[in-house]
Structures are given as C-alpha cells and as structure tokens.
Amino acid sequence: VILRRVQTDVIAFRSFVDGHLSKVPNKGKIYSINEGNAKNWDEPTKKYVERCKFPEDGSSPKSLRYIGSMVADVHRTLLYGGIFMYPADKKSPNGKLRTLYEVFPMSFIMEQAGGQAFTGTERALDIIPTKIHQRSPIFLGSFDDVEEVKSLYAFNEANQAT
Template sequence: MAFKKLNLQIGVPLDRFIKKKQDDFPYATGELSQLLRDIALAGKIVNMAIGKSGLLGIEGAMGKENVQGEEQQKLDIIANQRFIRALKHGGEVSAIISEEEAGVIEFNNPDGKYVVAIDPLDGSSNIDVNVSIGTIFSIYRRISPQGSEITMDDVLQKGDNQVAAGYLLYGSSSMLVFTTGAGVFGFTYEPSLGEYFLSHNNIETPEDGSYFSVNEGSFFSFEEGVQEYINECKHSGVSARYIGSLVADFHRNLLKGGIYMYPATSKYPNGKLRLCYECNALAFLIEQAGGKATDGHQRILEIQPTDLHQRTPLFIGSPVMVETATEKLTKMAD
C-alpha cells in the first residue's frame, strides 16, 4: 500500500491517520495498516516498561551475550518478547528477524503477507543512565507465494523493497516516526490518553546541517577520508553531537539537519551497524525526508544482504553533508 502525501491537521490520532490514508486506496485490504497498529501497541508496552524499569528491577545486564557478541540488557529481552508477541498475534506477519535472535523467527503463518526486521531496543546500554533509546523496524512484502514456507529470499531483501519502516523513540517524550513510501510522519505519545497524535507532518530534513554525530574516540582507526571530513567539520564550526543511541542521534539530525557517521574501523572493518534491521529502515526514512544514506561508497538501499546480521558502515543525514563525506572517502580511496 503506497500512501499519498497528506497535510493532515496536527493532533490527529494515529488510528484515524492510518484509516484516512487507507481510505485513499479502495483496493487496500488493511493488513499493513493493522501491522503498523501492532507495532505501535507493542511500543506502548515497551515504553511503560522502560519508564518503570528502575522500580521493577529490570535495569542492568542479563549476564549473557546476544548473537552479536554484545551484552544483553534485561530490557533487550523484554522488548524482543513484546514485539514478537504483538506481531505473532496480529496475523499479518509470516516471519521476523531480530537483533536478539540468531535465526529467522517463523510464525507458522504461511498466509502472512509481510516479513519484519527489527532492533527491539536500540541503544540499550544507555538504559541505566536515563538516555533516550528506541526501536527500529523494517517491513517487507514476502517474495515467496502466500501459503508456502518462508524462504531466505523473503528475509534477505534489499532496502529498496521496504514497504514501510520507522522507529519508536523513548525519551523526554515518546514518538513513533514512520514512512510507507510517501513522506515521513511523526506521532507523539500522550500517556494519559494512551494514544499517539500527529505532531510532525511530512518531515523534510534540511538540505545542509550544522551537526555531526560520530564516536570520535575511534578517530585514529577511521579511514583517512573520514578523518579529513571530521576535521573539516570542526574547522568550519559544525557542532559535534553524539548521544550513543542511533535512534536519538538520527532523530535530532533528521529534524535539525546533520550527519550521523559510523565508519569502518580497525576493530570493525565492515562497520558495526546492522544492515537489515538498523540501516535499511533509517535509510528509507531519510530518503523519504529528502536526505541520503550510504556506506561511504554505495547507497545503503541498494546493498544486497547475504546474512541476517550483516554489518555495514553508515553515513546518513542531510544530503549536502553525506555527499561531501562520501566524496572525501572516494577521493582518498583512489
């Protein structure tokens, strides 16, 4: 289902917004709309758990690592379970890939039209210090025929094939930001009413920006082109902003204008961020908002994944800044 760009009134509830857009396409059967509602519902539950984590004793680490070799937090597990449960019970999804799971999660639902890739809790190492964290999701139509078993071709699709993507940001106010291929829309959660309301209509990122976001602690392991670009930012007065939560850094730069960079390093020569359930979703969003996303050489959405947990470098944000950073990398590589 492709949505038209609409200038709906700020304050429209999420359900009404989705219904209005679905009504624009009489042939739409409603599964994608319901899937977005399922994600929004799970986000409410996760948001509530995060808000009470200190009181419920669910902060801190689980004492084991996930498939990425990263220490799992208790809320990582809770968020993963909540989203899996919501998507399974919704009935629209045939399979999920998740940062917290080694393989494909199949729902024994061959009639499900969609496959979801999800990072249930991005930035979870910031939980214990009350810094913004989030959820990132991508939605694809399955390639194999409905009624058949899910295949790896269904879950390893290029980002260009996404039908919807977005993120939930849990912070000073909680937001749901998503696209279905015709604009980016932001909804702010009003907890006393338990509802998301349209707060950011047809988001467009600035052509150029005044912020750069990168972990400068790894500066000397970056490629020479990245080092040169960072130094150029500093000499031109561009402000450094780095939270350490991908969703939070991306969200600020989306609205204010800037570039987020996670380049290849000596420790992570293929980059650290995951293509399928982090970079593809945000690349789809930023392009819909007028920005760009590359791995330093290639457009993110054109990369063919070969592994569920494939990593990639990421340069994403305002188009002028991404183009300049990419040019520096290309020049130094030649």
C-alpha cells in the same frame, strides 16, 4: 497480497514523513560520531570530521552531538539536519551497525525525508545482505553533508588507484 500491503505501508509511511518531518534540511550544523574511535578511522572519515571542526572556508564549525543511541542521534539529524556517522574502522572493517535492522530502516527514513545514506562505497539501501546479522558502516543525514563525505571517499579511492 503481500506486495499490495507493502505498497500501502510505504504510502502511509510517506504520508507520516510528509506530515511530521516534511524534509531534513539540505545541510546541517551538527555532526554525530563516536570520537573515541578516531584513532581507528580511515582517511576520508578523519578528513570530514576535521572539516566539521575547522571549515576550510572560515565559516563556523559544526557542533558535535553524540548520544550513543542510533535512533536518538538520527532523530535529531532528521529534525535539525547534519550527519550521523558510524564508519568502518581498523577494529571493525565491516562496520558495527547491523544492516537489516539498523542501517536499512534508518536509511529508508532518511531518504524519504530527502537525505542520503552511504556506506563509504555505495548507497546503503543498495546493499544485498548475505547474512541475517551482517554489519555495515553508515553515513546518513542531510543531502549536502553526505555528498561531501561521498566526495572524500571518491577522492581517496582515485588517489589509491594511482
């Protein structure tokens, strides 16, 4: 009975997403992050934000839009594309947002709309929580924007291994 209810809810949710959002753009012109924490970011996050501000291909920079409310920032990302980031940093090495009731719901919505959700090490929805209030870093948004972040983390990991 519970499984049937979950299946029905997922189908209804997909219908809602398809009817109201259709699909998040593959690439956006907006990035959303609290730049007040920049001094504590890891190298991949610093590099990505640098690329947003000063694109290597000479194209126009992305616009920073950060409200400070995850729901509002992710909603804008769903509508216009781009990326929402709340990375791990020196002060919060496990991230700040709660996995079960912040990271998971927004990651599910973003993926249903065609985007991605990444923690810096794995797909956000692949986390197996061990605590009710467990925290996680998150990068979620347009498929191509998150893919670029993933490539920076992979490059950083490969360089640290050598």
